[in-house]
Amino acid sequence: MFTRLRLTNFKVWRDTGDVALGPVTLLLGTNSSGKSSLIQSLLLLKQTVLAPDRSVHLSLSGDEATALFDFGSFETVLLQGAGAPRQFSIAFDFERAAATGVSRGSFECHYGQTAARSVAVHDLRLSTDDRQFRAVRREKGAYAIAVDGKTLPGVRGPHYAPERSIAFSAHAVSRLGHDGPVVEDLSLAIRRELEQIRYLGPLRRRPQRDYAWQKAAPGDIGSDGARTADVLMASALLKGNDQGQVVNGVSKWLQRMKVADRLEVRQLGRASRYELVVHRDGLMTNVSDVGIGVALVLPVLAVAYAAPQGSTIILEEPEIHLHPLAQSVLAELFVEVSRERGVQFIVETHSEHLFRRMQTLIARGEVAPDDARMYFVEHDGGNARMRALAVDEFGRVGNWPDGFFGDALGETREQARLMFERRKRGGE
Structure with missing residues (x-):
């Protein structure tokens, strides 16, 4: 689980500050305020670690198999008007339920441009407990390695360059x-x-x-939900201890949303042809x-049960085209599935x-405020600004910022005032 995120000079963000992330985190705000940029920073790193070329520093466009976004160029990612040094950074903390290996750590990487205008790591810092490892770019593409603040003597050169933003080279590991x-x-x-990030965007494919x-x-449902049916068919038809888990989970929440009683994978007369009913x-x-x-909600429900345990599920506008009750139930889905x-x-x-x-779930004691973090993102002088909602x-x-959801009480008061005035005029 990601527990902290920080961006500097990344798209519309001059500096997010440390953003605490919980088991459930909601990002609210106006259109084009910078919410998607927060999400995209993690997706940029994901498509980088999946890049087939391990020497790549940052995969801005990805390849056919791993692309989640086309970020364009260094200039389109760097905050407009960013001063010297012309660099942007991504940092996060994480915790894992690991029986062996590393269970918590930190990542921080600063990116700049080379003389050839390609993106390069300028400063990579990996930390766990009380240990820190750094790879720092010096002149002419040479990298120096430091451990716990001390630069290793005689360790400098281009063959110590980091790989895929997150790993030290074999030469560096050997010298450590x-x-x-x-x-x-x-x-x-x-x-x-x-x-283990699973991402589902707002533009989803309609079912066939x-x-x-x-x-x-399938290993992933796809950023547009294109493999939702494959996930549901595999759940219904593949034998195993978890057979039916995804289909049953989807059916449970369709029922709680009051939009269906259940979902079924049903075989047609033709061999190996199925329909979703x-x-x-x-x-x-x-x-x-x-x-x-x-x-359009089927991919949202399916990914909640198809993602491996320990995954981070990133969703953009899961509520699209849902009626108000169903939108409300999504909050219960996130809290219950995260816990289960x-x-x-x-x-x-x-x-x-x-x-x-x-808010109601917090009031009921079903989730603690620290486990349901909520943020409001807004523009401030052309840059994005993060407001942690104090719940x-x-x-x-x-x-709470004024006017984002309108003024429900104000609307009610105005309706009552107008009703009173009309009745008064009618009685005159």
């Missing part, structure tokens, strides 16, 4: 002696944390009428014929209903 395995384990833990089953479980009020409907809200399956949710949302239900044990927010 007995610390070599420590930094390797730390890099591996960071890699696993990033690899029927599917061919490949008799295998929604049951409601005794009727059976192909998922391509149900409302768009049901169709040990997964983390980082959610960008505009839903007042989701937010209000999270007490009763779910009350002490520093």
Whole structure:
């Protein structure tokens, strides 16, 4: 689980400060305020660690198999108007339930440009407990290595350049002696944390009428939910201890949202062809014929149960096309599944209903404020600014920005005033 994130000079962020992340974290704010940039920083690192070329420093566009976003160039990532040094940085802390190896650590990396205008690591810092390892870029692409603040003598050159932003080179590991395995384990833990990110964006594919089953479980649902049906078919049809887990989980939440009684994977007459069927009020409907809200929430529910335990699930606007009650129930989904399956949710949302239900869950004592972090992102003079919402044990927010969700009480007062005036005029 990621427990802290910090960005400097990254897109619209001059400095986020330390952003504490919980098992559930909600990011709220106006359009184009910088919420997506927070999410994209982690996705940029994920597509970098998955890059086939281990010598790459930062994979801005990814390749066909690993691309999550095309970030363009160094100039499009660097904050406009950033002063010297022209660098941006990404940093995070993490914790893992590891029986062996590294269970907690920190990553911080500063990126700049080379003379050839490619992106290069300028300062990489990996830490665990009371140990810190650094790779610092010097002149002409040479790197120096430091351990716990002390630069290793005679260790400098381009062959000590970091790999995929998170790992020290084989030459560096060799020169570290007995610390070599420590930094390797730390890099591996960071890699696993990033690899286990599951991302679902706001633009999701609508389901098809029927599917061919490949008799295998996909490793990821896809950023647009394209492999949702494959995940559901694998859950229903592959024998094993977890058979039906994803389908049953999806059915449970469709029912709690009051949009369906259950979901079924149903074989058609043709061999290896299946359809997804929604049951409601005794009727059976192909998922391509149900409302768009049901169709687009299926990937959200499926990834909650298909992601491996210990994963971080990043969602953008999971509430799209859902009615208010269903939006509210999403808050319960995040809290319950995070607790039951040990997964983390980082959610960008505009839903007042989701937010209000999270307040209620805190007030009920079903989730602690520190386990349901909420932030408001806004523009301040052209740069993004982060506001940690101060939520007490009763779910009350002490520093809510005016006007974001409108003024419900003000609207009610205005309606009452107008009603009173009209009645008064009618009685005259």
